[in-house]
Amino acid sequence: MEVIIQKNTDAGCLLGARIIAKLVREKPDAVLGLATGRTPLQLYQELIRLHRTEGLDFSRITTFNLDEYVGLPATHDQSYRWFMRENFFRHINIDQRRTHVPDGTAADVHAECRDYEKRIEAAGGIDLQLLGLGRNGHIGFNEPTGSLRSRTWIKILSEQTLRDNSAVFGDFAQMPRHAITMGVGTILDARRVLLLAFGPAKCRAVTAMVEGPLAAICPASALQLHPRATILLDDTSAAGL
């Protein structure tokens, strides 16, 4: 693991955006794995800025998002498809047909999981997977104690994740209890992984991920096995290292 500690979220997101922009310039048809959540928002803003000011070209880029809530249509403002469109895709020159987010409304969600894996494979695999980190050590929606070799699957959201995400969701009672997520094995197959975690609330999970034992109780610890994982932190999330 390459651990990089920046002085704050702004600096961390700028560096993260620079790493992705470099890949997009070097490989204009790269396959990016993308993440939602509050953490990567500034990173997306910086990529949008680079698109507008320097013409960073996304026209041949393909994307696969990590996860989606089961039951939420793309028109729901808390769906991850909506998040990606509003916060990134509609501001850049990406071909919408090349953007993939699991379909949480599929009639057969298990078939959707299998199909998602096939689509990633058909695209040639993921060049760089962007990740956030749950306070309980989850990546994507791979909650503690799941298989570290899992492929795209359905996960039941933990109480803590429901509570954490209800802050943006608005209404706890209305939150979906399940999500489709790339598995830990799917994430480990990416040729490069870039995880961002900022703020004191992530400190414990960061310590377990970087210095703890490889264990299903902290799914992010599986990144210790990845040959090219970059972990971008700030002073507060890195305080336990």
Ligand code: GLP
């Ligand atoms: C969510 C998402 C993850 C995200 C994490 C952290 O539940 N499924 O992909 O990385 O929790 O979210 P945030 O960045 O808002 O702290």
